Amino acid sequence: MEIHRFRYVMAGLMAVTLLFQTVPMIFKLSQEVSFRQEAALKGAPVPGTPFFPSGKLSFAWAMFNTQFWFIIPILICIAALALYVFLIWYRDWIGRSTFVYRLLMLPTERRNIYLAKLTAILVFVFGLLAFQLLLLQLETLIFNMIVPADMREASPFADAISANQALPVLLPHNLAQFLMGYGLGVIAVLIVFTAILIERSYRRIGILYAILYMVACVAAFLMPLLTLGFESPFAYLYPGEIFVIELAVCAIIAAVSIWLGFRLIAKKITV
Known part of the structure; x- marks a missing residue:
């Protein structure tokens, strides 16, 4: 439909x-x-x-x-x-x-x-x-x-494709970049969907809740990169380990967004 x-x-x-x-x-x-x-x-x-x-x-x-x-x-x-x-x-x-x-x-x-x-x-x-x-x-x-x-x-x-600056963003050269780029896009859509359902569930105050939820998701995503020193030569963890932590954070954000979205549309939004 x-x-x-x-x-x-x-x-x-x-x-x-x-x-x-x-x-x-x-x-x-x-x-x-x-x-x-x-x-x-x-x-x-x-x-x-x-x-x-x-x-x-x-x-x-x-x-x-x-x-x-x-x-x-x-x-x-x-x-x-x-x-x-x-x-x-x-x-x-x-x-x-x-x-x-x-x-x-x-x-x-x-x-x-x-x-x-x-x-x-x-x-x-x-x-x-x-x-x-x-x-x-x-x-x-x-x-x-x-x-x-x-x-x-x-x-x-x-x-x-490489000669055109617009296309490598849409068509990355390797599968890992493709999955990472479009995976982040899917997570962003999940966050927005859940934020919309928060706003629809709580109406006026829901706008504030939705904004806070999106800010919290962005902060959770950036925290490992900023606090663990992803590009710093003095970082305690190896870049590969920080990358795995970031993947885990992304998975948690996606799972929480889906769970919360399902719960809101099933329990909070009424006819």
Whole structure:
């Protein structure tokens, strides 16, 4: 249901991403190919650059020179998803018909509402990520269609991602970074979900409780890094040990957020 509600916004975000990334790339490649063809007619060689010394065009070159147009739609998508983390709950409470009360009266455990909304957010995030991967394949095809074979050189896919400052954040180079980055994102969503349920359970005073809960979670996350000296050469513990402690803290924050969210939606929120 949540995915069905968000389908038009999702399609809009994909369309914006497609336009912002492909149109500037087509324009930039066409302009560069025309410039090089004119230079070849005049017998003037095109010099290389420190990042691309061969002087030929590569997909990594195209990604490097159009990275600004990648950052804009990525920021738009992040902002839209961050806003929807709140709207996915408040939209059911605010409006002509308080739809959330119909959800709460369904003959099923209320925790399923929490899990359904969390699953929807994850589907949106990884759906946009999968779309970006498909879009990179389309952009590779566009590059090969515009740039003549004698002007281009092959570049590894990893180099193309590294050349664009926006993409390594979305597509880390190794699995550990991927799991850590998106794992922290999931924990952040859990914290916000639980804070929203705290506010909905206690209303006006709940706003203060929700803010205090989020501050407490952030403080708990930062405490091992600040007190144990993660990057200090004089730290009592090894960096690996501090990292394990931080993982344990993250697991506790996630578990507490889920437990408290389940309890609030089952016991405190009434129809």
